[in-house]
Amino acid sequence: MTTAYSQIPADSDLKEVQFSKKSGISSVLGMRKDPFGFQRKREEEFGRISGMSAFGKKWVVASGAPAAEEVLMNKKKAFANGPAWSYLIGPFFNRGVMLLDFDEHRSHRLILQQGFSTAALKSYMDLMQPMIAKRMQDFPTGEVLLFKEFKALTLDVALEVFLGLELPKDEADRINKAFLETVQAGVAVIRKPVPGTRWWKGIRSRKILEEFFYSHIPAKRATATDDLFSVLCRAESEEGQTFTDEDVVNHLIFVLMAAHDTSTISMTQMCYRMAKSPEWLTKAREESLALGPELSYDDLNKLPALDAIFKESLRMCTPVPAHPRMAVEDTEIQGFFVPKGSMVTLTALWNHYDESVYSDPWSFDPDRFSKERAEDKKHRMAWSPFGGGVHKCIGLYFGQMEIKTIMHHLLRNYDWSVPADYELPMDYSSLPIPKDGLPVTLRRL
Ligand code: HEM
Numbered sequence: 239m240t241t242a243y244s245q246i247p248a249d250s251d252l253k254e255v256q257f258s259k260k261s262g263i264s265s266v267l268g269m270r271k272d273p274f275g276f277q278r279k280r281e282e283e284f285g286r287i288s289g290m291s292a293f294g295k296k297w298v299v300a301s302g303a304p305a306a307e308e309v310l311m312n313k314k315k316a317f318a319n320g321p322a323w324s325y326l327i328g329p330f331f332n333r334g335v336m337l338l339d340f341d342e343h344r345s346h347r348l349i350l351q352q353g354f355s356t357a358a359l360k361s362y363m364d365l366m367q368p369m370i371a372k373r374m375q376d377f378p379t380g381e382v383l384l385f386k387e388f389k390a391l392t393l394d395v396a397l398e399v400f401l402g403l404e405l406p407k408d409e410a411d412r413i414n415k416a417f418l419e420t421v422q423a424g425v426a427v428i429r430k431p432v433p434g435t436r437w438w439k440g441i442r443s444r445k446i447l448e449e450f451f452y453s454h455i456p457a458k459r460a461t462a463t464d465d466l467f468s469v470l471c472r473a474e475s476e477e478g479q480t481f482t483d484e485d486v487v488n489h490l491i492f493v494l495m496a497a498h499d500t501s502t503i504s505m506t507q508m509c510y511r512m513a514k515s516p517e518w519l520t521k522a523r524e525e526s527l528a529l530g531p532e533l534s535y536d537d538l539n540k541l542p543a544l545d546a547i548f549k550e551s552l553r554m555c556t557p558v559p560a561h562p563r564m565a566v567e568d569t570e571i572q573g574f575f576v577p578k579g580s581m582v583t584l585t586a587l588w589n590h591y592d593e594s595v596y597s598d599p600w601s602f603d604p605d606r607f608s609k610e611r612a613e614d615k616k617h618r619m620a621w622s623p624f625g626g627g628v629h630k631c632i633g634l635y636f637g638q639m640e641i642k643t644i645m646h647h648l649l650r651n652y653d654w655s656v657p658a659d660y661e662l663p664m665d666y667s668s669l670p671i672p673k674d675g676l677p678v679t680l681r682r683l
Contacts, residue, residue, distance in 0.1 A: 243255035243256070243257040243289035243296070243298065243580075244575070244577045244580075246575045247568070247575075250575055252570050252573060252574060252575035253573050253574045253575065254574070254575065255287055255288060255289045255298055255574045255575065255576065256284040256285070256288055256289065257288070257289030257290065257296070258280070258283070258284065258288065258289065258290045258291075260290065260291070261291065262290075262291035262292050262293065262294060262295075265290050265291060265292045266292050266293065269292070269666065270665075270666050270667045271666075273559065273587055273588065273666050274587075274588060274591065277299075277301065277585055277588040278588075280299065281301060286300070286301045286302050286305060286572065287299070287300050287301075287305065287571055287572055287574040293325075293326070295325070295581045296580070296581065297580075297581045297582065297583050298565075298571065298574075298576055298580050298581070298582045298583070299582075299583055299585060300571045300572070300582060300583070300584055300585070301584070301585040301588055301589060302572075302585075302589060302592065303589055303592065303595065303617040303618070303619040303620050303622075304572060304617070304619075305571050305572050305584065306561075306584045306586070306589060306619040306622060306626065307617070307618055307619045307626070308571055308572065309561075309563055309571060309582060309584055310561065310584070310619065310622075310625060310626035310627035310629070310630075311626065311627045312627055312628070314567075314569060315340065315566075316565055316566060316567050316569035316576075317563040317564065317565055317566065317569070317582060318339045318340070318563060318564050318566045319336055319337060319338070319339055319343070319562075319563060319629055320337045320338060320339045320564075321564040321566075322562035322563045322564040322581055322582070322583075323336055323337050323562060324337050325562075325581070326424060326562065327424040329423075329437075329440065329441055329444070330420045330421075330423050330424055330440045330441070330444050330495075331420075331424075331491065331492045331495060332444075332488060333484075333485075333488040333489075333492075334488060334489060334491065334492025334493075334495075334496075335347055335350055335489060335492060335632070336492065336496070336629060337492075343628065343629070344628070345475065345477075345479055346481075346485065346489070347628070347632065348475035348476070348477070348479070349470075349473045349474065349475045349479055349480065349481055349485075350470070350473070350489055350632060351475075351632065352469060352470075352473035352474070352475070353466045353469045353470055353473060354632050354633065354635070354636060358464075358466075358469055359535065359635055359636060359639060360535045361464040362399045362464070362465075362466075362636065362639070363534070363535045363639055363643070364464070365398060365399050365402075365464060365465070366395055366398070366399050366639075366640060366643060367532060367533060367534075367643060369394070369395065369398055370391075370395065370640075370643050370644055370647055371531065371532070371647055373391055373394065374644070374647035374648060374651060375651070377648070377651075377652065377680070378680070379652070379680050379681055379682055380679070380680065380681075381677060381678075381679060381680075382654075382677070382678055382679075382680045383674075383675035383676060383677055384505075384506055384509050384654075384675070384676040384677075384678055384680075385502065385506045385671065385672050385675040385676045386675050388501075388502045388505045388506060388644070389498075389499075389502045391644065392497075392498055392501050392502050392640065392644075393414055393417070393498065395640060396494055396497060396498060397410065397413075397414075398465070399465060399466065400465060400466040400467060400490065400493065400494060400497075401454075401465055401466075401467050401490075402463050402464065402465025402466075402467055402468060403454065403465075403467075412446070413446075413447070413450055415443070416443035416444075416446040416447050416450075417443070417447065417494060417495075417498075419436075419439045419440055419442070419443035420440050420443045420444050420447060420491070420495065421495050421498065421499065422436055422439075422440065423436050423437055423439060423440020423441070423443070423444075424440070424668065426440065444491070447487075447491050448487055448491070451467075451486070451487040451490055451491070452483065452487060454467070455471065455483050455486065455487075458471045459471045459472075466490070466493065467486070467490060470485075470486045470489060470490065471486055493633070496631075496633060497633055497636070497637065497640075499557065499669050499671070500557040500558065500637060500669070501637050501640055501641055503555070503557040503669060503670060503671060504548065504551065504552055504557055504637070504641055505641055505644060505645065506671075506672055506676050507551040507552070507554065507555045508547055508548060508551045508641070508645060509648075509654060509676065509678065510551075510656070510662050510672075510676055511547065511550065511551050511554070511602050512547060512654075513654055513655055513656045513660075513678060514602065514656065514660075515602055516655075518543065518547055518602075518604060519649070519653075521543040522541070522543045522544045522547060522645070522649050523649040523650070524543075525540070525541050525542070525543050525544060526541065526544070526645075526646045526649040526650045527649075527650060529541070529646070531647075531650065533642070533643050533646045535639070538638070538639060538642055541642060541646070543604070544642060544645055544646075544649075545607075545642075546604035546605065546607045546608070547604050548638065548641065548642070549604065549607045549614065549621065550602060550603065550604040550606065550607065552621075552623040553590045553596070553614070553621055553623070554590065554602065555587070555664070555670050556586050556587050556590055556622075556623040556670075557623065557669055557670065558586060558623070558625070558669065559585075559586055559587035559666070559669070559670055560583045560584060560585060560586055560587070561583065561584040561586055561625055562581065562582070562583045562584075563581075563582045563583070563584075564579070564580065564581055564582065565577065565578055565579065565580040565582060566578065586622060586623070586625075587670070589619070589620075589622070590621065590623075592620075595613060595616050595617060595620045596613050596620075597613065650683075651682060651683055652680050652681065652682055652683060653680070653681055653683055654678040654679065654680045654681075655678060655679050656676075656677075656678055656679075662674075662676060
């Protein structure tokens with residue numbers, strides 16, 4: 239059952255978006271259960287640009303690489319991040335760079351960029367390499383929930399590389415807890431601060447994080463160190479702009495969140511795919527063994543099999559499955575009229591299964607990224623796990639550096655497997671995570 243999403247202006251030759259009359263709850267439950275089947279059915283019924291209710295709002299759902307390009311490149315400046323992302327995660331990640339728009343976003347991003355320059359990345363690599371090497375030596379063996387282990391490891395890396403603080407255990411636990419509660423709040427079902435709920439805990443924890451970061455700012459401003467916290471206290475754009483204390487705190491909290499689950503999900507997917515296709519695990523291990531234990535920044539591009547596994551794993555399960563925006567003026571997507579005020583979302587997860595782009599998209603085939611086949615180059619947005627346009631992930635090189643360093647140590651020192659008939663059960667209620675934590679049998683080599 240459909241209805242028109244909105245009235246088209248009389249003088250317009252744009253097409254009308256068809257809007258599904260399904261209730262928001264039934265759409266959200268359908269998406270969570272099977273996002274692929276849900277979107278396929280919608281496209282068969284309404285086409286690639288369609289309307290639906292979800293999370294208490296009406297949304298224009300735009301699927302396919304051309305629509306993604308139009309919205310993300312945003313040539314007419316018709317789409318804004320802030321009002322859309324704030325609706326979902328605003329109270330917890332207030333004034334993070336992804337929630338800013340246009341000139342304000344540009345000026346903040348230029349300063350933030352100083353924390354992600356090649357020189358900065360190299361110094362993070364120096365901080366992270368020995369720490370990861372040591373932690374991987376003590377990695378548990380036997381029946382291991384990989385997702386859980388990766389989460390703990392990446393959180394420790396974040397504390398060291400982003401914050402550069404040596405905290406007593408109690409304090410580290412308190413901050414870890416506050417951070418996890420802040421992250422979890424974004425996907426709360428009850429979206430009001432009812433005591434005891436995720437939303438309420440998220441707001442309480444955001445306050446704890448703010449107080450914690452503010453208390454360390456004077457010391458961070460006084461002495462330069464290599465961590466992101468210190469870099470942001472000193473960062474200056476070419477135009478001479480710097481961050482206030484408030485900016486530093488807002489950006490740090492956002493970056494911690496943006497880096498954490500995305501990297502953990504990527505590594506979990508890579509390990510799962512390698513366990514299911516052990517020939518790729520062997521190829522990646524041979525590369526890592528050839529390089530020696532310590533991975534340098536320049537070694538990162540000497541791991542072609544691992545790189546292809548990374549790309550294919552992120553194609554098959556992209557950690558950020560949708561990109562929400564709001565239309566800030568009457569506009570269009572692929573010739574469909576989209577009125578001012580519309581919430582819009584791109585179907586990033588589904589776009590990576592487009593049969594007109596990828597051959598046999600449901601099979602794990604890292605060779606599709608080879609120079610000869612280059613399926614991902616068929617369209618600018620054919621492979622877009624990091625988004626595109628001005629909000630493209632600022633941490634994409636940092637993320638790959640951390641993920642490849644951890645994988646390098648895992649491959650050199652351990653083997654892992656899953657039963658032949660095992661299929662990873664996924665929870666798609668927010669970012670896609672494994673319902674069972676990915677249990678593997680891990681043994682030391
Ligand atoms: C494999 C890991 C990662 C994936 C798949 C990923 C994905 C994304 C995506 C899709 C966006 C854009 C969202 C949108 O336009 O609506 C984004 C933005 C962002 N990411 Fe990542 N990310 C990853 C790792 C990281 C890491 C490690 C960091 C920081 C160290 C980071 C920091 C950010 C920031 C700050 C933004 C906002 C940029 C802006 O709005 O200008 N990400 N990420």
